[in-house]
Amino acid sequence: MRDTKESRLLLVLLVAIAFALITVDIRGGRNSPVDGARQAAATVFGPVENGLSSAVDPVGNAVSAIRDSGTRHSRLAALEKENAALKAKLGSDDRNRSRLNQLDKMLKIAGEGQYGIKGAQVIAIGSAQGFSWTVTIDAGANDGIRRDMTVLNGDGLVGRVTTVGPDTSTVLLANDPDFTVGTRMEGSDELGFASGQGDRPLRVELLDGKAEVHKGDRLVTFGSQNDRPFVPGVPVGVVSRVDPSNGGLTRTIYVTPYVGFTKLDIVGVVVEAPKKDPRDTVLPAQPKPVPTPTVTVTVTPSANASDSTGQQH
16 A cells, blocks of 8 residues: 555544544443454454464463373273273183083084983082092082983083082092993993093903903993983093903903093083983094005116116126
8 A cells, every 4th residue: 555645544544443442342341342243253263263373382282181181091091991891701702602612512412322411510629638529510409410310521421420409419520539430342342340540541441351452442331220320322531551461351441531520611411311322423533544645766777877887788
């Protein structure tokens, strides 16, 4: 704008109007006639001012960060708590998956052997001063459990019921020294009696002292009269050692049981025996033998060998 009399007059007029508005605003207080215009300006320009202030005021940003740190810390603590709960849930899910696998295996054995079973969980082990291998299960007389019933799991023979309460029962494990069960050898049908030896393999006395037995042969329960305490066909274990035959009336062999007695969880009590002996049908499938690779070496005479042979002729 050029410096003319008109421009100077306009400037003086604007300054006078500004002072007049300031005076009116101060005297009016909350009822100022320009308050509405001021609020409208604040609405329009306020967000822009906040944005510019955040961009050019790093100290203010730092203070705000410190002020809000308590809120963020609480949020972080909540997230950590949720993460811990999720991990615990995953751990529980892993355990449940393991138990479901155990149950599936047990139901498969029950189906193949036609055993009517009552599922139960091991809730306690025998007292240390009792010198016996026993466990307590969470099923008792109210669940149809009776003394001298066979107990199995997804791997094979666990033991037999010895004491029954209303809601719990005691099971004598097959590796207890006081435990004895009749056995039958797969294929040959050789009969014997297996006894527990604690954490060592079962000791089996075969009735035929001249019986042909080999390492890796498998045994199942022979069964008892009226199927108590043992039903037939339950997998017992695999022959791990055979004592030399000394011409006696019996022959001693040692059997590694299928069941891990130190890690029992889900078991089944046979409350209904099969209508017929399942024989060897409940035994697990035999592992397929791994073929031994054969190497054929072919010797090819070299050219030098042929030349030297020709020179000799």
